[in-house]
Amino acid sequence: MIVFHDPAEVPDGFGPSVVAIGKFDGVHAGHRAVLERARVDAATGGAKVVAVTFDRNPLSILRPEACPESVIGMHQKLRLLEETGIDATLMLRFDEELAAVPAEEFVMRILVDALDARTVLVGRDFRFGRGGAGTPDLLDRLGATHGFRVDIVDDVREIGSERRVSSTWIRELLTAGDVVGTAKLLGRPPAVWGEVVRGLQRGRALGFPTANLAPDLEGFVPADGVYAGWLVDEPSAGGLHPGRRYPAAISVGTNPTFDDVDARVVEAYVLDETDLDLYGHHVEIQFVARVRGMVAFDSVDALIARMNDDVAQVRRLLT
Numbered sequence: 001m002i003v004f005h006d007p008a009e010v011p012d013g014f015g016p017s018v019v020a021i022g023k024f025d026g027v028h029a030g031h032r033a034v035l036e037r038a039r040v041d042a043a044t045g046g047a048k049v050v051a052v053t054f055d056r057n058p059l060s061i062l063r064p065e066a067c068p069e070s071v072i073g074m075h076q077k078l079r080l081l082e083e084t085g086i087d088a089t090l091m092l093r094f095d096e097e098l099a100a101v102p103a104e105e106f107v108m109r110i111l112v113d114a115l116d117a118r119t120v121l122v123g124r125d126f127r128f129g130r131g132g133a134g135t136p137d138l139l140d141r142l143g144a145t146h147g148f149r150v151d152i153v154d155d156v157r158e159i160g161s162e163r164r165v166s167s168t169w170i171r172e173l174l175t176a177g178d179v180v181g182t183a184k185l186l187g188r189p190p191a192v193w194g195e196v197v198r199g200l201q202r203g204r205a206l207g208f209p210t211a212n213l214a215p216d217l218e219g220f221v222p223a224d225g226v227y228a229g230w231l232v233d234e235p236s237a238g239g240l241h242p243g244r245r246y247p248a249a250i251s252v253g254t255n256p257t258f259d260d261v262d263a264r265v266v267e268a269y270v271l272d273e274t275d276l277d278l279y280g281h282h283v284e285i286q287f288v289a290r291v292r293g294m295v296a297f298d299s300v301d302a303l304i305a306r307m308n309d310d311v312a313q314v315r316r317l318l319t
Contacts, residue, residue, distance in 0.1 A: 001082040004090045007114035015116025017087075018042040021052045022123065023167075026071035027080035029187050030156035030165040034121055035084045037153065041119050048087040050115055053077065054094040061099055071167050071174075073218025076193055090115070103129025107142045117148040124152055158185075170220070177223035179287040189229065189286040192219030192266055196278040199267065208307055210251070210267035211278050213285065221266055224253035224294040227287045228314040231268045234282040246270040249307075249314040250285055253294040271315060289317045 004010050020038045024031050035051065042049045055074055059067035072080070074091070081089050090110070092098060101109070106129050111117040120143065128134035140150040155164040163169060165185050173182045174190060182190045194217030199210070211231060227250040233243060248268040255265070268285050270276055291313050297303040 001078075001086060002088040003078060004088060005093065007090065007110050010090070010114040014048070014088075014114075016045070016047040016118045017050045017115045018045075018047050018119045018121070019050050019052055019111060019115055019117045020121040021126065021128070023057060024051060024053045024077060024081065025057065025167040026170055026186060027077060027084070028071075028165055028167065028170060028185050032084055032187060033156050034123075034153045035081075035086055037151070038119070038121050039085060041121075041151070045118060047118055049085075051081050051086055051089045052092065052110060052115075053081075053089065054092050056094055058094050058099070061094055061096060068168070068171060069220055071170050071190075071220045073193065076191070076218050100130050103134030103138060104142065105129075106134065107139065107146065111148065112146045119149045119151055121151045121153050123155070174220050174222040177225055177290045177293070179222055179227065179229075179290055182222075183288075189288050190220070190222065191284050191286040192217050192221055193234075193282065193284045194218060194266075195280065195282050198279060199265065208249075208269045208311070209276075210269045211276075211283060212265060212267045213283075215263060217266065221252060221264060222287055222290075224264065226251055226291040226294070226310050226314075227289065228291055228317040229268070229288045230286040230318075231270055232284040232286065233278070234284065246273060246276075247314070247318045248285070249291075249311050250287065251294075269311070271311065291317070 018038045018041045020034050022031065022034070035049070038049045041047075057067050057070060078089060078091065092110075111120060120139065122136055122139065124136060126136055126139075128139070136150065136152050143150045157164055170182055170185055170190075173179075173185070179190050192213065194213040196211045197214045199212035229248055229250050231246045231248040233246075248270050250266065250268045252266050253264055266285060268283075291310055297306065
């Protein structure tokens with residue numbers, strides 16, 4: 001997948017293209033349905049499939065007090081978009097300058113001049129341009145003038161509840177620690193990604209050496225507790241075993257037994273691997289199931305006994 005960060009980077013003659021526009025926060029089942037529809041449309045006309053998205057939630061600029069935490073970071077978003085099989089992503093920097101661009105200019109600069117769009121797919125609540133003046137109806141009228149068709153994509157809803165699959169719902173589930181429910185909406189286990197850094201080395205002293213992720217990790221961290229999951233050595237970051245997936249017992253929280261950690265930490269104990277050195281490497285930690293909540297123990301011995309039980313349960317859940 002080709003990644004552009006500015007319309008000026010798109011080479012002349014790149015199009016025609018079928019364009020899907022959105023935040024794509026999570027690249028969840030609803031987003032993938034849109035992109036798959038775009039791929040079908042493109043296949044019949046020999047066009048390229050392009051996702052137009054943003055490096056941050058536009059609300060972080062427009063209404064920062066109302067901006068929710070992102071489900072995934074930019075690195076994660078690009079990797080997940082690439083996995084859908086699309087041809088390119090235009091990752092726009094959303095800042096005050098872009099927010100001030102009039103709707104008609106946005107269409108001309110990006111959809112017409114840069115991407116030669118033949119079909120544009122958006123959701124019903126899509127807004128664009130200065131002050132959110134651009135609506136699907138305006139986009140449709142501009143498309144009739146500039147030679148592209150607008151396809152309004154209906155929401156994907158869960159069978160049974162009929163609730164719309166959304167990033168809001170995913171955040172709610174992760175906040176509750178429901179990683180199984182989250183995986184159903186995402187179509188994959190929820191995950192965080194970041195660099196492995198040195199922690200307090202307490203896990204090693206207790207017999208459970210862990211890979212600690214740096215605080216600036218990407219992804220929405222689920223509720224405090226212990227989880228079964230996987231540690232994946234980043235394929236493109238020069239890891240020890242690029243792309244390899246390790247079963248892991250994952251801890252999220254502030255280590256209340258010792259009460260000496262100020263910020264929440266995500267750390268993973270890789271089962272049956274005591275000498276795995278991932279310091280300085282980027283890894284993905286995938287959450288498969290929640291084993292228990294985070295609790296403070298009366299003694300170190302009680303903590304170690306419970307950690308042994310946790311590891312045994314994680315092993316059962318992953319096999």
